[in-house]
Amino acid sequence: MDHKATALFLENAIENQQFDQAVDQLKDLRPIDIADILTLLDSDMSWKLLEKLPDRATVFSYLDPEEQMEMAFLFPRASLAKLVGEMPSDERTDLYKRLDQDQRDALLPALAQAEREDIRRLSAYAEKTAGALMTSDYATLKAQMTVAQALAALRLEAPDAETIYHAYVIDEQRKLQGVVSLRTLILASPNQIIGDIMLTKVVASNVHEDQEDVAKTIARYDLIALPIIDNNGALVGIVTHDDAMDVASDEATDDFHKSGGVSSLIGSFKDTSIRILYRKRVFWLVFLVFGNLISGVGIAHFEDVIAANLVLVFFLPLLVDSGGNAGSQSATLMVRALATGEVVMRDWFTLLGREAMVALLLGITMAAAISVIGYFRGDAMVSLVLALSMVSVVMIGCVIGMSLPFILNKFGFDPASASAPLITSVCDASGVAIYLFIASKFLVL
């Protein structure tokens, strides 16, 4: 059965009060698939069924934020509090942060004290930091435990911890002393001491670190989970590999959108409203309209040359676009290399030399193509003007395209803001000026 068919079956079963049949239908499915199916039902049907599912907290965590919010307040207060209590701590905090003050006030008293404190603590971290991403559901051990004691402790922690495959060894002040993997534990003999077998050089991130760097660390070291410590070295949470993968994907989407001149969209593109889409796009478009006026100024300045040689207009879009296209290529390569960390600020100068060489070769190739057409459409002089302009325009375009991301980065902006539309506009303005300047030197007025 596909998801739609299952949803129909469930609707039918719920309407006939056959909840056992409904629950049975879902028992072999993964939580995320169950969540997808619940999304197809009405909210009140969904929660009736959800209440009866064994891993309802996990399923609930996989629902869209809007869906969660809608459903949350159909639950009686006590069941909601129970559900929220069972949720992974990072998901629970995300939900809490979306509630308004009244809803928070209604929910908090119904939660256990430990959960309330956990929510307060986790929700205090700034968005897009390790702290906002981490979960407090991790397993800890003490250095003086034996392996047998550690395994017993992990058995107790297993139902609540997001992972027990890595357990973190802490002292009385919760200072992170080491990490031990479950693999190591089951290979060790029961009487060995944790302090002797743990790894003491632990890869960890600070709680205030950017989530993108956290994801990079997890990717670099192929970790299942990364421990997060505060400024005193105390363990405050872990970030798991699946959350890191989501962050990496979201950040890639973000950069991708920026490269097309769209401000960050938060949430699903498919469900974004017209109003939000308009708002996310209008700034750059209007900004670039005014940017493009600079090209106009260039044209106005050389109006006489144009009037005397209208053939120049024929090649105008082509020439200025070529600079923009070459520049977009350079910017794209650079923005992604900066984002993946493959290239850093100090590489700029070295890369500039290579870029100039590549640009020269590209410019010459394109000049060869265009000068032939220029010769037939105009004359030898026009052909020369076009060839010279093309090489210059492409070289300038590439230098702008590869340098702008660095410059933006230098001044604390996201290098991904060096979008194709921005580069195109900047290259257009310089392209117009170069082209018409060269033309004014070689052609009759």
Added chain:
Amino acid sequence: MDHKATALFLENAIENQQFDQAVDQLKDLRPIDIADILTLLDSDMSWKLLEKLPDRATVFSYLDPEEQMEMAFLFPRASLAKLVGEMPSDERTDLYKRLDQDQRDALLPALAQAEREDIRRLSAYAEKTAGALMTSDYATLKAQMTVAQALAALRLEAPDAETIYHAYVIDEQRKLQGVVSLRTLILASPNQIIGDIMLTKVVASNVHEDQEDVAKTIARYDLIALPIIDNNGALVGIVTHDDAMDVASDEATDDFHKSGGVSSLIGSFKDTSIRILYRKRVFWLVFLVFGNLISGVGIAHFEDVIAANLVLVFFLPLLVDSGGNAGSQSATLMVRALATGEVVMRDWFTLLGREAMVALLLGITMAAAISVIGYFRGDAMVSLVLALSMVSVVMIGCVIGMSLPFILNKFGFDPASASAPLITSVCDASGVAIYLFIASKFLVL
């Protein structure tokens, strides 16, 4: 000590034959960090040291392919064979695939039979499929085992398996029957039977599936590893979460480059030669030069209008760019949504309606901005021409931008090929035509 300082220390130690000191210096570092440090040394120094490291196969796996190749043939045949034998099976196969026939012939006989067969089997799968990505170092169990027997079996498999956190239950024909996590195992009582506690609905991928889909499955289900089966349902390998993360990142880079009009770069951007960079970029640039000639044809067609109203040229780059910019935004949003799987082919029509609304609003906003300038630079008529053109150009641009990725997808091309430069050129040509057509209707000839 940072990596450079460590490398200097090592150089010194190796020159003085103090290998113990050198090895000791590296003992607390992660394999990938050791690999980074070895890269800073000469190849022959590197391998002298590498030979003496306890987890040399892992460190070697983290080296760049070129570095691996260079170093591989400094090793005496027997040590190389030993090292290759110790490598994870997926990395080993990647190395093997890079060797030429002579090198393969030299290496194969020195390997154990099982390793030879493993290499032959894995290297037969097409690039960018699950088969090319997977490793054969996984842990298997039998359904009739008890938990105690299973744990004993996993202890034996642990040194070779990439993960023992998920163990795969197979029958005599290696058909995948279920999966059991180490978490489940240590929570179960020793006498329980694996067949009773395993999960039977296993998320698995076919060995010929695209690696991008494999990565998406791992991300969707938050898996540590995904079992890979052949057409008969027999288990042939696993793909681990860290490899999935690398694939997702590489595919994002690829799409990002395509969006900027750069063909896929394989390997490191920083180390790419001028020749390769030129080759990856020249096709689109030259192709677009000819594409842009269409704009020129539009201009030639309306030469009289332009000659009579030179002010039109002033606004030409601005208008045509605006269409291209809006179109690039649309294409970017659509390409990424198709890549993440958020949007599928059948959504096109629904999204088109929303896009048209957004485009209309954007067009009106931009028309308002430009018509004011048009009035001061020209007259009321010019202002009207500009406003009408802007709305049309932006709407056409958006429709092209959002439809082109779908059309490319439909015809089997990568939707990411709807790059900003391509969209810009297509929108330019239509923009020029629309602008000058409208102008020819309203302005004097």
